[in-house]
Amino acid sequence: xxxxxAVDHSPETVVFAISEASVGDxxxxxxxxxxxxxxxxxxxxxxxxxxHLHPVLGFAxxxxxxxxxxxxxxxxxxxxxxxDAVMSRTARRPIPAGRVLRREALAFGMTLAFGxxxxxxxxxxxxxxxxxxxxxxxxxxxxxxRLKRATPQNxxxxxxxxxxxxMIGWAAATGAIGLESVLLFLIIFFxxxxxxxxxxxxxxxxYARAGIPMLPVVAGYPETRRQILLYSLVLAPIGASPWLFGxxxxxxxxxxIAGGAVMVWLAVKIKVLGDGxxxxxxxxxxxxxxxxxxxxxxxxxLIDDRLGAPGRGLW
Amino acid sequence: MTGWALPxxxxxxxxxxxxxxxxxxxxxxxxxxxxxxxxxxxIAIALALCALVLxxxxxxxxxxxxxxxxxxx
Numbered sequence: 001x002x003x004x005x006a007v008d009h010s011p012e013t014v015v016f017a018i019s020e021a022s023v024g025d026x027x028x029x030x031x032x033x034x035x036x037x038x039x040x041x042x043x044x045x046x047x048x049x050x051x052h053l054h055p056v057l058g059f060a061x062x063x064x065x066x067x068x069x070x071x072x073x074x075x076x077x078x079x080x081x082x083x084d085a086v087m088s089r090t091a092r093r094p095i096p097a098g099r100v101l102r103r104e105a106l107a108f109g110m111t112l113a114f115g116x117x118x119x120x121x122x123x124x125x126x127x128x129x130x131x132x133x134x135x136x137x138x139x140x141x142x143x144x145x146r147l148k149r150a151t152p153q154n155x156x157x158x159x160x161x162x163x164x165x166x167m168i169g170w171a172a173a174t175g176a177i178g179l180e181s182v183l184l185f186l187i188i189f190f191x192x193x194x195x196x197x198x199x200x201x202x203x204x205x206x207y208a209r210a211g212i213p214m215l216p217v218v219a220g221y222p223e224t225r226r227q228i229l230l231y232s233l234v235l236a237p238i239g240a241s242p243w244l245f246g247x248x249x250x251x252x253x254x255x256x257i258a259g260g261a262v263m264v265w266l267a268v269k270i271k272v273l274g275d276g277x278x279x280x281x282x283x284x285x286x287x288x289x290x291x292x293x294x295x296x297x298x299x300x301x302l303i304d305d306r307l308g309a310p311g312r313g314l315w
Numbered sequence: 316m317t318g319w320a321l322p323x324x325x326x327x328x329x330x331x332x333x334x335x336x337x338x339x340x341x342x343x344x345x346x347x348x349x350x351x352x353x354x355x356x357x358i359a360i361a362l363a364l365c366a367l368v369l370x371x372x373x374x375x376x377x378x379x380x381x382x383x384x385x386x387x388x
Contacts, residue, residue, distance in 0.1 A: 018343070018345065018349055019349075019352070019353070019356075020348070020349055020352055021352065021356070022352050022355060022356075023355050023356055023359040026356075026359075054377050056373050056374065056377055057374065057377060060370055060374055063370070122374075123374055
């Protein structure tokens, strides 16, 4: 965390930028709200995995995954500072607000990225560390630097980065990648499009101003609503798949079916209501409910597992 | 972030320039707020390092414990 940084050098003057960043600014660089969902899904992946990991090692592994996610967030803010500055949702972030220099965010993010991967490899295993490294690389180099500004499918493909944490948690506990961890990956992967497109429905102007080709900006609102419904229809059965494949019990199965039905119902409502205040309200409701859906799904999976998963699967 | 433009000599960049001694000695003066934030950052780094030392100590003990050795065999 640099205190004083030379930002210009000439024979006559040296212009310095003095850091006014608070600790909170560095915390904000790590996107703590995103991090909390990452930690929670990774925790569930680690807990439901077969085998035993010492609690301290499990805590250390989760800390590494959290720090790795924070590193990806900091590097995202480093690269996207120009875009963040013109969007009302992100204009108050530390870099566009002028409290943290881009190079400080880059150094901070790279330090956390290499540190978290190395420590996870030493604490848990190198498969988990490799998955964490790939997740950070995918989020920063593939999503942030390429997809985000290039295609309306940015959050579909980029959503993979947010889907890896339960798989990393699973790999940290077992040293392998099981089918169940792949199902957890798929749940988050197919959850991401309806979640972010619901947000983009009432933030489209922001994205358009920043030149980000989000689906409503490029393909229009009706197509976005149609895609939200399609992905919700795919998400509902995938959400129930851990029960269908016999990895979870009937409590999880019932919760997943009910949650999936609510997601589809809200997606239908968005499509029917169309433009206007009612439509915006429905989109905001889907955005909020989608967060609750994912949280409840993973929480019930954990509870179900602790109870011994009574009534596993259909076959 | 606050930008400060200073004569190069004030930060030792131009040692044989025309600056007088007062300018050289003055250097960069931080405001109270900047000092407060620097202090809070320093404390946060110190706490993070202490937490890491404790974590590495615990992980080492667990990894080197007989149960840990047993698992390696």
